[in-house]
Amino acid sequence: MTIDRCLCHGTLYADMAEAACASGAETIPALQDAIDFGHGCQLCHPYVRRMLRTGQTVFHRVVTEEDEPAPEAAR
Numbered sequence: 001m002t003i004d005r006c007l008c009h010g011t012l013y014a015d016m017a018e019a020a021c022a023s024g025a026e027t028i029p030a031l032q033d034a035i036d037f038g039h040g041c042q043l044c045h046p047y048v049r050r051m052l053r054t055g056q057t058v059f060h061r062v063v064t065e066e067d068e069p070a071p072e073a074a075r
Helices: 013-023 029-031 045-054
Strands: none
Touching: 013 029, 013 045, 029 045
16 A cells, blocks of 8 residues: 555645745644645644654555644644
């Protein structure tokens, strides 16, 4: 299985990484100001958090909220 994009919007994680680099975005809300993704089911949010943290843009395993919790959930 290859996971490389937001399901609802079809936005590639590679495009998100490029937008994050160009805009300096370090959070999902900041990145959403630069590129359209993650407003529907939000299943991509854990992947995007991992992408922002590691630079990884293609995933071969499911990443869940438990794996990459939202900052407010990590407290």
